[in-house]
Structures are given as C-alpha cells and as structure tokens.
Amino acid sequence: MSKDKIIRAAIEVFSENGYHRASMDEIAQRAQVAKGTLYYNFPSKSQLFKTIVKAGYEDIIRRTEADLNAPLPMEEMILQVIRHHLDFFLESQHIAHIVFNEISNGIEKDVLDELNQIRREHLNYLARILKEGKCERQLLRDLDPNLSAASMIGTLESTFNYYLNHQEEYSREDLEHFVFTFITQGLYISFD
C-alpha cells in the first residue's frame, strides 16, 4: 500500500538528510510512487514528518510499557527503560535519529508545537516512573524527576551518537552497562 511505502521511504530520507534537506521528490522516488501520491496521503512535508516522529515515540513507549505494567522493582524498571530505548536506537537508527536529533527549527509552528507536545509527553512518561520509584522505596535520590528524565534521554542519546561513530569499539552490552551505571550511580565511586 502506498502509505506504508511512503513512510518507509520517508524514514530513510529524513534520517539520511535531516528534515530540511530531505526532499519530497526523493521520498517519492524511493517509495516508487508519484509525487502527487505523497500529497494524496499526507497534506504536507511537515505532517509526514510529524507522523513518523509520533509513531516513533509511540513505539518506544509501547515497548517499554509492555514490560512495566507487571510490578517490578525499581532497579529492574530503570534497566528495562534503558534497554528498550537502546533497543529502539539500535533497531531503528533511522527513526531514532529523527526522533531525538532533529530539532527542526524552521518547521511550521503548529506542527512544531505538536512535535514538542509529543516530546513532552514522552518525558512526562519517564518522569512519572521515576516519581513513583522515589515514593515507593528508598532507592532514588531526591532529584527533580523532570530534569532526571530529560537527562536520562540526553545520556542515552549522546551515548548512542558516540557509538554510531565508533561502532567497532563497543558491544551492545558495553553500552547497556555504561548507560545503566552512569545513570544510576554516576561517575564517582560511591563514598562509603
């Protein structure tokens, strides 16, 4: 079906070139449909982009939620969150790159607002997990949950970006272990 072909092609083209350099022409070509078909299925370039980003966030949340609705100890939950985000980064580099790196200044205001709304919801989702963890047990430090969620994402993102340029030097386990340790324990050896 055209819509699917277009989305698959768009993911490729957007992630290879970024939003602004991606051209509808190339997306159409790769999807093997006529340019008009793009606009038959999506009202504009920015809406097509938004559709992809939204699906990306929804996918990652769905994966994470599938694991977390069974009650888990907090350590396990954070590990699962990290794992699912890393999985997503690794399996869907293209989408991930768009979802997390493409700031897209200079996109239509209304679409940008929607994108930011989606981003915010994703952060809130993570922050909520951390908030519960803080109450429930005495595991988590008294840090602002929103900033903590943002920093988790930032850490995952920059770790993954670094990995992209140095794939041969690290294994998947290395990344997972690094991110988990960095996020939960930080750089310092704990003072005891």
Add this chain to the structure above:
Amino acid sequence: MSKDKIIRAAIEVFSENGYHRASMDEIAQRAQVAKGTLYYNFPSKSQLFKTIVKAGYEDIIRRTEADLNAPLPMEEMILQVIRHHLDFFLESQHIAHIVFNEISNGIEKDVLDELNQIRREHLNYLARILKEGKCERQLLRDLDPNLSAASMIGTLESTFNYYLNHQEEYSREDLEHFVFTFITQGLYISFD
C-alpha cells in the same frame, strides 16, 4: 567592522531558525550590510556557520582551561567543567543552541567533516580530564572516558533544553546542583 556585524547577525539568525532555514538575505539585513558583503567576508554559508561553531567551542574550552590549568582536585575540576558549560549555555543561548543542537545533516561534506572534527576535539578534551582523574586518584569509577564525556555533554544539553522551556521553575543553582549530582552520583542513593 563588517565581519563582526555579520557574525553577530548570523548567530542570531542561525539560532532562531536553524541552519537550513536561516537565509543569507536575512543575515545581511540584520547585519545592515549588502548581501555581497557576506560573500566578501565568508566564502559560503556553511563556512560562516563553521566559523561561528568553531568560535563557540573555542570559547568554552578557553573558559574551562583558564580555571583548570592550576592543579585542582578532581571534584573541583568536574564542578568547574559543569559550571563553565552552564555559564556558556546561559550567557550564549544562541550560540550554544547552534553548537550543540544543530546537527546539520545536509551541509557540504567537507564543512561537516570539519564540524565533526571540532566536536570530537571538544569531547576528547573532556575525556582527557576524566582519564587523568581516573589514574590520579581513586575517585572515578572505571567507566569509558569517551562515553562519559559524551554523556556529560548530553546531560548538560538536555538539562539546559528542559530549563529553556521551564525557566520559571528552576534557578541557576538548581541546575548546577542537579547536573553535578546526576553526573557524579547518578539517580540511586549510594548503597552503603
């Protein structure tokens, strides 16, 4: 002098619109020079962009180095690094936004290579600090210094981005304290 006016204008326009939506026309207008003058001073848009990014990185390294060449305890060094980066983010939001958020896919390959080279050097600089810290004293965990450096930046960046949209809820001290705690100790209360 024209060159300065252009750079000042370019920083504004790039950070407001992102690289691709920033137009040489608007930069010329804001700099109050003719468009030709832009090309008299800079060979191309991407070179103008690179000039700004490079200066941004150099500025931040210069500030940090000024403090660190006197021998300091590691705790203090990391705090200084965080402080100088936060200072830079807060004082030069525009440049910082460009320097850290503008991935600039779809820029000429040679300029992109130079930009990545600059980014890499900045990371190396931070990684070197951490490496020394690991040997010197027993403070730092045995984590990969490159990934650690990348994650420090990622944390600073995402914290700052979150702050930009919630300025009223946090003070500068809040940010500094959060980032320092997150980076050095992580989310968990240390097991002792």
Add this chain to the structure above:
Amino acid sequence: MSKDKIIRAAIEVFSENGYHRASMDEIAQRAQVAKGTLYYNFPSKSQLFKTIVKAGYEDIIRRTEADLNAPLPMEEMILQVIRHHLDFFLESQHIAHIVFNEISNGIEKDVLDELNQIRREHLNYLARILKEGKCERQLLRDLDPNLSAASMIGTLESTFNYYLNHQEEYSREDLEHFVFTFITQGLYISFD
C-alpha cells in the same frame, strides 16, 4: 441525484472562487460525492462550467420570454427585460456572478468558443427586441442595436456589482428605477 448535487455545489464553488481557483476536489466535497462521480457525470471541469453558464443564460431568457411573447408596448418590454435581469441577478447571485463576470480566459478553446456563442446569442436576443422596437414605433433613438444590447447588459452588471458592495444603501426599487432611467433616458435632463 448526483448530477443535481454536483451542479448545485459547482455553482457555489465557481462563484466563490472563480473558474481557475475552483477545484474539482472542493466541488466533489460540497456535493458529497466522490471525485470520480464528477467525471462520471461531466467529461471535464470546463464542460461542467459551460453547463452551468448555459443553464444560466437559458433561465434568464426563458423568464424574459415568458413575459414578452404577449405583445407589449416597447416601454413595457424594456422594463420587463430589466426586471427579469435584475431578478435573476438578485435571486441567483452565484450563477449571475459566473455568467457575467467570469471571462475565463485560459479555458479550453472549444469550450470558450461555445461560451462565447452562448453569450452572443443572449446579446442577439436583446438586440432583436430593440430592433423590433425601433421599427415598430417611434420610441427608440437610432442607435446600433448590438452596442445598445451590450450596454444594457453592461449597465445592469456594473450596477449590480456596485450594489453587492453597498447593499444597505439601495433598495430593489432604487436599482430598478435607476437602471431603467439610465438606459432609457441617460444622464442628461432632456432638452425640450
């Protein structure tokens, strides 16, 4: 029935947007039929347009003729012509706007020819009435009947257009009286 729904919708859309900006998409939407149905009922956009214009002219001639086939004095005939045209303008603003204002340059040549043919016939019809009037009685000045017919239409049209933008300032009677006086007696107080 689809055909009627389409015509009703097309009249609206053509008169709101003019021929070139009217889109088959919008006509289909307003008619609540699929786009294919438009082409099932009308071979092309221009043919649909022509159908409407033709029906408009036929309607106005039918109305006028209904009154004029009974023998009437010339004064009365001209008054009836004016009345019926004004009625038509007032009752079917949409169609009238299309019929008289949409010059439609840049329509397919064959359809344009047909449209002009229809227009010509309408003018001829009016000119014939005037010609008879000139012979029959000594009421009408020796003016070219074709130019006279064209000028009658022009007067009705421009009066009506002015009225459209100043509806509150004139009543229907004002218009009728003005047009009748202007056409039959002109601006000057007759020299006697």
Add this chain to the structure above:
Amino acid sequence: MSKDKIIRAAIEVFSENGYHRASMDEIAQRAQVAKGTLYYNFPSKSQLFKTIVKAGYEDIIRRTEADLNAPLPMEEMILQVIRHHLDFFLESQHIAHIVFNEISNGIEKDVLDELNQIRREHLNYLARILKEGKCERQLLRDLDPNLSAASMIGTLESTFNYYLNHQEEYSREDLEHFVFTFITQGLYISFD
C-alpha cells in the same frame, strides 16, 4: 532595466491569459530575464499584478485630469471622460483588459483588497465629477452619482468588449458617438 521589461512582459501575458493562467515562467521568458529576477523585483505574482492594475488606473486618471482641471462645461467634461477612457481602451487594450475585466477572485485577500480600493477610488473620481455637474448647472438628472459612475464604466467596458470582436464594423467615432449618446441621452427619443 529589468523592472520595466518585466512589467511590459507581464502586461502581455496577463492580458492574454488572465491572471490565473498567466505563469511567472512565461512572464520571465518574454521579459528575457531569469525567473529569480521576477522575484527580485516583485515579491509575488499578485503584487506584480497589482502594480500593473494600479498603474493602469493612475494612467487613465492622469490623462483625464490633465484635461479637466481647466473649467469646462459639463457636456464637455463627460465627453472628455468618455474620450480618455476610450483612448485608454484602444491604446492599451492589454492593460485595459486586465484593469476592467480581470475580477481575480481567488487572489490573496490583502492584494484583492488593495485592488478593490483602487477600483473604488476610480469610481469615486468619476462620481465626484458627476456630483459637481449636478449642482453647478441644471444639466444632469437626479440620479445616484455612484451608480451613474459605475454604469458609465460598465457601458464603456461592454461597448469596448463588443467592439473587440467586431472591429471591422465600427470606427472609433462610431464608438465615441454611441457611448456619449447612450450615456447622456439613453435609448429613448426624448419626449418633447
């Protein structure tokens, strides 16, 4: 100079094809400039169109005013107005066609508003002449000056349009005489 070449070409293309079918490509080609040059000189198609229409109206008013600022008897004034409008129609068929026939529904609202404003001013100018005439001397009938002005234009326009398709049948004097008689005395032989 480019601007002049563009305007000359645009007048041709607009009047041959109407606003919507006229393409910037063709205008550029005929003006022998690159497409970009069009946009260097005019911000948009609609603004280019407006520029031409405005100049047309200004030209016609300038011509008329040149004659009328010397005090003239009303008969003479109306004759001059008719003559100058006919001159304009005959000398600048292209512009006249645009100015008076191109209703341009479906143009950007702001430009359309400006166009209507220009049209209105032209009508007001003619209405003012008639108003003065009514007071000054006992020549003019007590007809609404605005509707009268609109009808004068409508008469000139439709007469001219008819003439365009039947050029061989009428001389310039025929037209002038017809329009003057129709406008000032109407169709009826005055009752005396």
Add this chain to the structure above:
DNA sequence: CATGAATGAGAATTCATTCAT
C-alpha cells in the same frame, strides 16, 4: 452508477551564489 487511490505535468516561490561596478 459510483468510487477514491494514484498520477504527473505544472506552478509559485526560495535562496545561495556570482559578478560587474
């Protein structure tokens, strides 16, 4: 009778860059 997905030729507009002055 009716549908609606798909098309592709055009159209307006943008913008980095050049170059004669």
Add this chain to the structure above:
DNA sequence: GATGAATGAATTCTCATTCAT
C-alpha cells in the same frame, strides 16, 4: 572593501484527470 542586481537550480505544493474495482 563593499555593493546589489541578476541568476537558475531546487523545492513544495496543486489539481484536473484516469482507471481498476
């Protein structure tokens, strides 16, 4: 040093029309 008119390739988007079902 500086200008700004001119360029033309690239880009997004529109829309009448077709056709398999």
